[in-house]
Amino acid sequence: MKYIKHLLCFALLLWTASSCQRPDEKEAGKLDISHVVLEHIQDSYEWHVTDIGEKPLVIHLPIIVRSSTGWHVFCSSKFEEKADANGYKMGPHQLAIATKGDNEGKIVELVGGEEKRPFDISITKTVATMFISVIVLLLCILIPARWYRKHKASDEAPGGFTGFIEMLVMYVVDDIIKPGVGKGYEKYCPYLLTCFFFIFTCNIMGLMPFPPGGGNVTGNIAVTFFLALCTFVIVQFSGNKHYWKDIFWPDVPLALKAFPLIPAIEFVGIFTKPFALMIRLFANIMAGHAIAISLVCIIFLVAAKPVGVFLGMSAVSVIMSVFMSTLEVLVCFIQAMVFTMLSAIFIGLARHVPEEHE
Secondary structure, three states: OHHHHHHHHHHHHHHHHHHHOOHHHHHHOOOOHHHHHHHHHOOOOEEEEEEEOOEEEEEEOEEEEEEOOEEEEEEHHHOOOOOOOOOEEEOOOOEEEEOOOOOOOOEEEEEOOEEEOOEEOOOOHHHHHHHHHHHHHHHHHHHHHHHHHOOOOOOOOOOHHHHHHHHHHHHHHHHHHHHHHOOOHHHHHHHHHHHHHHHHHHHHHHHOOOOOOOOOOOOOHHHHHHHHHHHHHHHHHHOOHHHHHHHHOOOOOHHHHHOOHHHHHHHHHHHHHHHHHHHHHHHHHHHHHHHHHHHHHHHHHOOOOOHHHHHHHHHHHHHHHHHHHHHHHHHHHHHHHHHHHHHHHHHHHHHOOOHHHO
């Protein structure tokens, strides 16, 4: 595991360095860090791998949209590589990718010189990475499941990969789900285990600097929103009468009930909990990627400086980048654990029965 971490860190450094190089920027000795960071974090309709000289190595992804003229399915290579004077990368069927404005980075339909967003279900880089992560996750679960089907409970404990997955599952169930949910935790294990392994797998895949990894899945707020929404729905449907009573008729003085300050605060708390889940995961993963890429960009910012300054700052950049990339491996696990733990606690609070009612 130690060698895998070092390999991932080194590969991330090489990949980011190659991606940061732009001929015009290199000659001018300048680099737009915000542009480079956003380019790596934002979703896109193509998968930029690296640059070979002046030619980018790109994996084009399928475009699936429904515009005013019907459904259209084609490859993202149909769009122009460079934007025109109006800031559009033109494509077929009056479709284009906007490079500025409110729809920057999105497919728009140009109707009478105006932008119109079509119904877009294209396979973007984030979606492709998520599909790959799901396949990897299924393999990680089905391989141990196959071992258990061939063995009895009285047999010797498995080793290797199956043993590692069993250890991880037992840790999540015994130390996160069971204490958080409490009695009757078993029926929530499938969902909470899925949350943990899905987030952890996507986070690890996001650290890989080359396909099939590299997508910023959990750094995409749409993904974290859906995960938080699932927890929100389960919490509300799991709430007992004491849960709803504490929200709309809490045990506080009658004056506070007549002037519904406390019930209003409790009602808002229903939505702030999943909101915190969504923002916590999104912000931590996105910030980690942004910091790691920014540290590598230091090398290119000092490229035009004297040799001493360049070598010194380059050494600092490499050391900090390796440290940050190694820390990101730990963050991948922690964020999966925190999301699962908070979801379990929220479910447990909704099902909690006061002692006098037990």
